[in-house]
Amino acid sequence: MRFHVDMSLYSSPTEPYGNVTGFVELDSLPYVGQMFQLIGSSETGSALSLRIEGVRDAGEEEASGSIALEDYVVEGPELAERLGERLDKETGFHVYVY
Numbered sequence: 001m002r003f004h005v006d007m008s009l010y011s012s013p014t015e016p017y018g019n020v021t022g023f024v025e026l027d028s029l030p031y032v033g034q035m036f037q038l039i040g041s042s043e044t045g046s047a048l049s050l051r052i053e054g055v056r057d058a059g060e061e062e063a064s065g066s067i068a069l070e071d072y073v074v075e076g077p078e079l080a081e082r083l084g085e086r087l088d089k090e091t092g093f094h095v096y097v098y
Contacts, residue, residue, distance in 0.1 A: 001026050001058070005038075007050065007069035009080055009095060017080040020072075022093030023064065030055055030067060038069065038093075044086055048072070 003024050011017040020038075030036065034052045041047045054068035074080050084095030 001029065002064040003030070003058075004064050004066045005036075005069060005093070006066065007038075008071045009083065010071060010073040011077040011080040012075070013073055015077075016098055017074075017077060018084065018095045018097040020084070020087060020093055020095050022087075022091060024067075029057055029065075036067065036069060039087060039091055042086075042090060044090070045083075048083075 003026060005020075005022050005024055007020045009017045009020050030052055032052055032055060035049045036052050037047060037049045039045075039048045050069040050072060052067055053070050054066075056066045058065035074083060080095075084097070087093040087095060
């Protein structure tokens with residue numbers, strides 16, 4: 001099953017940095033409250049798992065469903081930029097900076 005993943009990235013608790021988006025293939029339908037591993041451990045950083053806040057099943061009419069993840073806050077725009085670069089390189093997800 002193909003899902004569009006979406007989350008907001010903040011550079012502080014009150015400063016939005018951007019929107020993270022990408023696609024994943026899953027064997028089963030995820031559920032609200034489940035932890036979703038967005039990125040695994042690597043030599044460039046630790047793993048990142050976030051709670052699923054919403055799921056929409058595509059059904060048979062559409063090519064993909066969607067997964068909304070909880071917001072993620074880092075300490076400063078530099079860390080947000082580094083996380084965005086890592087997501088792009090390791091997962092193919094993209095950060096659309098505000």
